[in-house]
Amino acid sequence: MEMKRAEMRGNSGMKESAASQPGLAFGYAEPALDPLLQYSVRQQLEALTKEKLTDWQRRCLLRESFTETITTVLQQEKTDHQTLTRLFENMYQCAVQSMALAGLSQEVLTRQYIGSTGLVMSPLNCRTTIQDIYRVKGFTRGIDQAIRAKLAHKESIHILYPACGPFAPLMLPLLQYYQEKAVFSSEQIQLTLVDVQPGAIQTLHQLVSDLGLDAYVAQLAEADATAFQPEQSFDLLILEAMQHGFTKEGQLSIAKHLVPFLSVDGSLIPAEISVRGMLVHGETEFNQQWQTAKYAHSDNISEQAQADRVELGEIFKITKSSLLGMAEIELQSGVKVIRANQVKIPSGVADMKDRILAIYAHIETFAGESVGPYDSGITHPCPDMSFYVDMQPRVTSSQNFVVRSGETVQFYYQLTGLPGFVATKG
Template identity: 40%
Template sequence: MMEKDTRQNGELILAQSGPATLLSPMDSMAELNRLLREQLAQDDASPTPSSVVVTGPSQTTVSVSDCATEVVTSMLLANDDKKVQIQLQQLFEKLLVIYQQADISIADRKRQYIAAHGLVMAPDQCVTTQTDTHRVQAFIRGIDAALTKLDREQPEGSLRLLYPACGPFAPLLLPLLTYYRVNERFGRQRLQVTLIDMQPGAVASLQTLVQELQIESFIESILCMDGCDYYSERPFDLLVVEAMQHGFSREGHLPLVQHLVSQLSPHGLMIPARVLITAQLAVGQYEFIERWRNRSANELPLSVERIELGEILSLTKESVSQLQTLNLGIDSSLVTCNQVTIPIIAADLGPQLLLVCTQVFTFGLDKVDEYQSGITHPLPDSQVCINFTPSDPKAGDLLLESGDQIKFYYRLNGLPGFLATKGNA
């Protein structure tokens, strides 16, 4: 029998404590309201990147091309994370000055909305991705390794790379292209890149940065459109997509991959090569507060004090074509994911919080593990109540017990994300 207990308040925990700022699970209307409130308040809010003034010696002594080349050199050597972090910050400051001075309207910098396939973030909110050390390094190393492999195996013609939803800085690629130019890797026309973003402000920024970094010879086109609407007459050799937030939520990564992977050549590669999402149980107080207060606890493997339920979804170039989609009506589609079993949980462990956990494997051995980046922080689903009945029940609560099955689906429309349901025994 279920015991009466108080819900673990995952939202409050995440808003007040933990290693980074995480967003709590919301329904689409609540999230839309939050975005609208943000947009209404933006003009009076604290300074955004477009109004920050960057000062210091990094502005005047080293060029933006030199900064990009130095940080990529350090990344490819992969021997000093602290050095990479400092160099990425210096590169960000250079890029930010260029972005601030570009001819981009305030409206185009701040525009943020929910499109058919997910959240489209304002350019002002995207620029700081450049400082996400583990994410940027894993992708740049992965892209370099993939291009090296393609260059070796396909010695003739051009290698075509597609990078949709790339944002105003295209942070996972532009520094690498600058490094290639300076080091004379990939001669003229050998590597051809198509950049796509829905935001006019992002496209204007990209056009400016490509000129500043002197990498025009690598750019086939820069397009302002939804990547889910893009079709190419010629296949691509490498698809680079990173459009997700923690818990593989909110942005349109999966719809983009579903649409674009068919435009890869037979030998084509996708980065990340694999996105692995698992379901796990944890005590919220320990996972998001005690673990980070207690250094010795933080050094323990994440598996300690967690109960792993299993894989929800593994997204690869091969698996994406095998996904089954349920169409529930106009603009309402779900991808069928895996089912997991809740084991017998000792009563003294207390109420368990369902976590959606993500690992991103870019290429080869390079990956982004849990908590290394904003995109790999675990996302709690506080509406799933296991072995307890909440004292403050809410619409949409899912009451489950040990031994029950959890069947997962993935929403493709509005705000993408996982939907947990009671599965069949």
């Protein structure tokens, strides 16, 4: 089992989707693009830098790519994966062009660190979120429904989008679609974008200008989202600062801080995050079931892998109402935690000692739109190699947690430092 666990540390990921595979290299670049090109973005710029484009042509391509992608996402509930891959890749390449022209220094572009409430990703690493097809699709369709529902009863709404990254991918493409199709005007929608990274704000200024969306954007704030103090209430709070297993990033801390700034009838998107646990055979769950799959997605989970799981149930649920009533526990060390749920380890599973705990999220964005397990990196099950059931690890470590079948496990969620779940005996 120890050998299997060691192997799983290197094999717990799934195959890369087509959208994340690198493109071809090219041999020409303008000097203004060099800071990005030095960080392996050269291939992503190929389509737009093969020929010299005027600034007007570049902006037109950017706007067309955003509009075409969101039109497809909103008008077609089901679209073949290859079509979506092409659309999202084109949108990404155009957005990266704006990032390159924003003139970020290498230091600003790559600055990444661990803050008091989690990992703060660099603008360089955040740029690929706009390529995450089913994450962006699930959020965009939900946000569109939420906006339409609000504007059916109000003349105008104000939206807050913290930790938005350099491209604000859950709102700017949608606003471009609204503008191009004359769906909603800037008099109806006002957007506040917040990010702690100077490089993200610098890129957003360029991108918003390139898209011609300045009238929609009320504020671009360079600020820590957990300390940002809005001067007004908001109708929608859009937040996606997550990694798989609901770990590392500060989604919960940001949400807890900003939910009180929602109006009485204001909505949080995602409306619900359900974090769940299961005990799996690592080879079956993370490798075998994806050998013949064309791409990773909840629709492509194999029946064999699904039947092989031992589901533990919901570990944690995050909604607007739960956030408003969520109490922090401060330990002597100053570390803050939230009490999550208890689960009981099932009895009578013969191969329990060979199983690995995997924690995954199911996200309901709004009105039935969702992002399921394996649809996105943020919902990919995260294996916990320190959680042992019915066996003692060969090497004693304070990081290991050992439990027996039939016992109850109490989970806590650590807010301080790198967020994540801590298991204790119930």
